[in-house]
Amino acid sequence: MKKWLPNMRFFSLIGLMALLLAGCGKPYLSTLQPAGEVADMQYSLMLLSTSIMVLVIIVVSILFIYVLVRFRRKKGDEAIIPKQVEGSHKLEMIWTIIPILLLIVFAVPVVSATFKLADVSPMEEETRDENAIIVNVTANLYWWEFEYPDLGVITAQELIVPTDERVYFNLKASDVKHSFWIPSVGGKMDTNTDNVNKFWLEFSQEGTDKANGLFYGKCAELCGPSHALMDFKVKPLPREEFDQWVSDMQNAEVSEPVNELAAQGEELFTQYNCIACHAIDTGEQRPTAPNLANFGERSSIAGRYEFTEENLKKWIKDPESAKPGNKMTGSYDHEGMTEEELDALSEYLLNLKVQD
């Protein structure tokens, strides 16, 4: 094999990795483009720890190279055994004290940030802040439910929050362990079946604008075959628009079919028994499947496809290949569905809206 070949391989691998990582810098998905108080804190801790580690690597590498060059065996020295040093008090002190100092430099901001991030007093009963928005998050195989207990609003797959203020979360799971993560805004925290985890996040208006008003949320705990597809979307809104959204949700009536085709779709929705699992009323909670009251306002299909009629039909027709292991598969005769039925159903679903 040619001598330069392993080198070529190494450099092309590095090049490929750099190219791949360059794709990670999206403002709606990247921890490296923080969009809020929590993300800022976490980002500066990452910078601090990385700088300390890089500093250690540089110092150790310089020492290593120096020793290698300075003390290498020279011609004519073959028979000489250099002076053997054992238990140097000075050296022992240096390499004990320096790591301790580095650890202190790192530990102080980490502990202080940990306490700040754990401060959920505004959501506790005794110290309750009446204005603070609280969201109960339930993670399910493979979808997310968001309930606003003080506002009487329930939604699924899309989290709506006010910008530039702390939003408080109660996190739990209905089936197996999942993990709630909005990479550019902060997290992550596990959602468990037997206890409720609490934390807060802040969504900055500036970061929201950079991300074009939409962040991606992820499940960050391996939970089954569709773990990687268990996404949700986050739409932060200025406080007035958020209040408007809440009042629209609170006053929403169940959407009436907009035309003949949608009316057929509504009938099929009952006939195929979709209604048994999916609520279509903004305030109704069902543990079985996402609430569809404002389905027509979503930004993705099944949390993963672009929001188009074609993708909706693809999802209804064959949910298993879109999201393996999901609970909709097998609950109706999706294979027997005709094109006409799919047209009607999607017309009905795409027009389930709460805002005009």
Ligand code: CUA
């Ligand atoms: Cu839910 Cu991974």
